[in-house]
Each structure stands twice: as C-alpha cells, then as structure tokens.
Amino acid sequence: MIHHREDARMGLQAPLWRAVTVFRGAALVYATVLMLAGSREHTRPWLGWTVLAAMVAWTVVTGVRYHDPAGRRWTWLTADLAVTLTCLLVSMLVVPAERLAAGGATLPMAWVAGVVLVWALRGGRRAGGIAALIVGAADLFLRGAVTSATVNGTVLLLLAGGVMGYVSRLTDDAEARLQRAVELEAATRERERLARGIHDSVLQVLALVQRRGTELGGEAAELGRLAGEQEAVLRSLVGVHDTAAAAGTADLRLLLGRYGSPRVTVSSPATPVLLPAAVAAEVAAAAGSALDNVTVHGGPAARAWVLVEQEPDAVTVSIRDDGPGIAPGRLAEAAASGRLGVAQSIQGRIRDLGGTVAISGGPGQGTEVELRVPVPRLG
Template identity: 50%
Template sequence: MGIEGPFWRAIAVYRVASLAYAALFVLGAGGYARPVVSWTVIGVMAAWTVVTLVRYPATRRVPLLAADLLVTVACLLATPYAQGPAAAAAGVMPLTATWVAGPVLAYGVAGGRRAGAAAAAVMSAADLWLRGGSGVELASLQVNGAVLLFLAGVVVGHVARLAREAEERMRRAVLMEAAGRERERLARGIHDSVLQVLALVQRRGAEIGGEAAELGRLAGEQEAALRALVQAPPITRAPDLTPTGLRDRLRPAFAARGTRAGRGPGSAGRLRRPARPGAEPAPEFAPEPGADPGVDPGAEPYADLRDLLRPFGTARVTVSAPATPLPLPAATAREVAAAVGAALDNVVRHCPEGTRAWILAEDDDDAVVVTVRDEGPGIPDGRLEQAAREGRMGVARSIRGRLADLGGTAAITSSPSGTEIELSVPAGERA
C-alpha cells in the first residue's frame, strides 16, 4: 500500500464509525415511519462497508469506485421511504447520516482532489435534490453538508497526492543513493587493481627507458583517463531509476568484475593484489579461506580477519594479531583487508624504498580495530584534500569510503616520523 496505507485505514475506521452512528440514529428514532425499510437500508450499508474494507485498497479500479458511489447514493435516496414525508419535510438528518462521505474520501485518495471534488458534487446533488423534492424551499436549503463534502474531497485528495509525490521522491532518492554507493564500490575495486597496475607500468617503463618508456607513457594516459571516468560526479537526475533499469545499467560492470582473471559468475574467491617489492609472489587468484566454488558465498557469513591480514606480512611489513580469532561478517572482513592493502600501497608508492610498516589487529569488545603504521616521512599538510580534488582514491575512497560504508571510522595521524591509520569497525554479533 505504501504511503496510501494510512489513508485507507483511516477511511475504513471512518466508515465503521459512521455506520454505527447511523444505526444508533435509527434506533433512537424508533425506526422512523417504516422500520423495515430503515433497517434494510442499514443492513445494505453494513454489507457494503464490509465489501469496502475487503476490496480497498487492493482493488481501486473505476468499477469499484463507481459502485461505491452508486450504492451510497441509493441508500441516501431511500431516506424518504424510511422516514416518511413529514420527517423529510422537517429537515431531519438523512438516514445515512455521515456515512455518505465514505466514497468522497475514497475518490480523493484514489484519484486526487479533482476526483474527490467530482464525487462530492454527485453526493451533494443527490442530497440537495432529496431535500428540494421534499417540499423545502430552495432558498432555505441547508448547504453546510455539501460544503463539507467538497472540502473533505478536495483536501483529502490534495494531501494524498502530495503524499504520493513525496513517496516517489523518496524512492528516487534512495535509488540514486544506491547507484552512487555502487559506483563508489566499483571505483574502489578499479583503484585497487587496474589503476595500481597502470601506475606500476608507468613507473617501471620510465625507469627502463626506450620502448618501455613509451609503453609507460601510454599506461599513464590510460590511468588518467580511467581515473577521471570512475570519479563519481554529483548526481542531479536519473533517467531510469527503476530496479530493472538499475540492474540493466550495472550488469556490465558486474560481468566485467566476475570474468576478470578467469573468475566465473558463481565462483568464490578474490583477486590478489600485485605483489609489493620484497613480497613473495602470490597467485593471481586465490580462494577465500573455506570457500567452496559450488556454494553461495552467503552460506559462510563469518571470516577470521587474521587469516586475511597474514598474507600482507613480508620482510618489511610486520603483522600482529591476537591469539584468539577476530570473527567478522565475511564481506566486512574482506573490505577491512582491502582497506589495509590500500594503506600499504600508499606506503610503497609514497615512502622511500625499504620503509617498514606494522599492522596491529585487536579486539576492542564492541569493535575490531586495525592499525597500520609506517616510519615514512609523513603526509604533508593539505595533501589528502588535494588528492581528493585530483580524483586520487587511495585514502578518500579505498580507505575512508570503505570504512564509512561498513559503519566504521578511519582516523589518520601523520607526522614527520611516520603515518598511522586506525581502522575501526563494529564487531556486531559474534559467530
């Protein structure tokens, strides 16, 4: 039902309360001049109230709305036969009492203020014709009921339309945010793989010289072009933000990631980062601990973060972890490990050759904290802000962005004696 649900529940309560009021009104009047007719009309009103409670809002088509209006008009026009000519001429409240506003409210919610005003016009015309046909002078007719019906139909219809528009804007905003977050995730993956390799080719080509220098130059141009492509510009509009449209737009990116390095859509595992200088060469593709290529990754909800951090240990990188496991949701553990890898890549790229680094993982009761510290020259003041403006994603997205998506934090402290990055993620429920 969405945002319209409360409107239909309110109309249902109003119909039941109005029916009870009309029944009490007939009971207090002793059934009027023709009790059989009076209670028969009340029975029809009760039966139709049950129908509307069952059929609205699942069925809001024109036939049901038209039938709602016709049944209500018929019950209203049966008033003279139940009350008698004298009661009608005296201006006694019609037999249906306030129950007549039910279809007006339904039209307003289903079709907006114009539909509500049209239903109010039909009901008001029937009420005025009923009173005028009972011998009451046109100048003395009470129009308060008609005015109230018009106000109810227009106001409820207008509010319902505003609610639907607000719901649609919220839906579009959520989908745009989801698209932006997916773009961020894909950009981080590209940064951790393709961009790093292109930067390495550029540096090594410049060092070797000759034809390799030209190859390095081309790799540098492609790196710059790809970096500009994956930058997420502000999203101002989305031509197709339906779930199907989003899935179609993102499917090529998912397919590209799934087939990279021979990785199939249903396989379990992760791409290993290029080996850092001094590190033992690692296979291009290695399965996750305990992963089964034929099993859905969601079947293994937890992973030990220590198992994902140990491969980073080299002669220059020391990994320290507690003796007890550090269980985290598997996806969270992989993202934390990727953020640690991005931090170490920055050490390799921006610190002198042979710079040492340390990784410390610890359990802080309600959080898991991983600290990456190096003894490099530190980060110059304003360098991180400048890198973010230039589209460099190492810290802004691969580290801070990952932790933000996990509901954690990334604190960076830098001085001339080294840089320390503290990554903290909520521990959540333990396995």
C-alpha cells in the same frame, strides 16, 4: 514499470485507505444510534433497519476490497457511489417528508462522506469534488428544497474531498521523491562497484606498466611515464568519488597536488580550497588535460607550473609552461580539423561549470591557460 510505480503509490497510500475504513465504521455506529433514537417516527422501520444492515455489509466489503491495491479500481468506486446514493435516497421511504424538509437526519448520515473520501483518494481533488457534488445533488433531491442542511452538507463534503485529494497528491510527490532516492542509491552503489573494479584492476596494470617501462628504459620508459600519469589521474577521480560520497565536497588542492612531479610544480593556498566534489573533479580534469598538452607539444622535458588562487566568489587555476607556445590561429585550426582536445576537455568542462578559460602565449613564449570557475554556495 508503470504498474510497479502505481502499486508503490497505492502502498504508500495504504494508511489513508485504512483511515477511510475506520471513518466508515465510526459513521456506521453514529447512524445506528440515530436509527435507535428516531425509529418510532419512521414510516417503515423495517426498511430502515434493512438499509442499515446493507450499510454494515457494504462497509465490510469495501474495507476488504480496498485493503488490496488491485481492488481500488474505478469500477468498484463507481459501485460504491451507487450503493451510497441508494442508501441515501431510500431515506424518503423511511423518514417522513416533513422531517427531511426541515433538515432531519437521513438514514446513512455522515456515512455518505466515505465515498467522497475514496474518490478523492483515488483520483485527487477533482474526483473528490465530483463525488461530493453528486451526493449533494442527491441530498437536495431528497429534501426537495435548498436548506441550510443541504448547503452545509455539500460544503462539508467538498471540503473533505478537497483535503483528501490534496493529501493524495502529497503522497504521489512523496512516492516520486522516494523513487528518485532509490534510483540515486542504486547509481551510487554502481559507481562504488566500478571504482573498486578500477582500483583492483586498471590501476594495478598502469602501475605495472610504469614500473616495467622504467626498468626497460628507452621508448618503454616514456610509455611507463605516461602510464604513471594516467594512473595518477585515475586515482584522483576515484578519490573524488570517495570524497563526494563522504562529505559532498572536495579539496581542490589535493586533487591538483596529484599532478605534482619533478617537472610540474603545484602552488596552492595553505587552507583548503573546498568545492562541490563534482565541480572540483571537472576543474582538476581540465587542468590535467592542459598538462597533457604540455607534454604532447612541449616534449617530456617541458616544465609546467600550476597556481591555485581562491577568491570569495571564484577559484582560478593557472597552468603555465615553458614550451614552444601557441602559434596564432592554431586552436581554431585544430578545432576545424576535428581535434577538440582543448575545446572539449578544457573549455567545454569549464563552460559547463559556468566558468571561463583564457589561453595566452605566443611562439617561443610558452603557454598559459587560466581556468576560472564561480564558487557555488555550499551547504
């Protein structure tokens, strides 16, 4: 995985490496023009042309080598720096000393900036700065004194290394975002595949159990009823996924409306109650758990009423039933004994959303569960 990401990063930086090769070619043309113009003043013109030929050959070699991500290794970059310094320092054998001291052109001139750019591209701003300082120190040694030429040249090299290092970091960030986007797309496709599988298999089985249980009657009818409720819950979850994929939001009224039945009355506003799809799914699941508790503790004849209220900054869902109510301390006793239905399925879900849960009611008075969640900013 590490090598894969490194190769992907290098691939994303490929245009920058090509740009450095183009820069070196242009700088080589400039060095050739200066050689033609000043060769009469050179002490060893033949050596100057030899250095220029070496620069041409090295530009071709590095251009080919750096085109392949495998060739962008520090061994090659170190060799690149050594060749650049050699071409620069040979200038003292070709260009008169007094001309160099006065700020005259060296043999490679701007060509030396190429190695600073590749170091910054490969290792970031720090590596680019190191290469710039090394080249600047060699230029200072060559001229023998601190002049405006040495100062300006070093500053420009530092700026070039800093800018290229910054661009290199931007490409790293872009590659990381691209990697996360690819992983998110893969996860989304996997969820869609699972949703299709659920729709084609599990939901059909639950629907069959509901139908056959109703036909058989007795205890089988109760089993069929439970299967039907679970089918509705599962369909709502699959529906939430589809809504989230399409728009990123879901209408809480529609999710809670699936719980409606002859014994469950759902009341909601006339306008959509829009929440982020994941938030709406968790609120609906918590409400479904509360309705399951109504059946478990109140029996199949217990009735429930679900009320949805929308406020500017929050949404409240109240689930009230006419069951036997909750004895004092029963929730704490259930949690202590390991029965965490309310603590996890209801309170845990809403707590994770930054909301609150209020449970009230006493023996013979029914139970009311109030779910209140803040409304996140959409868009």
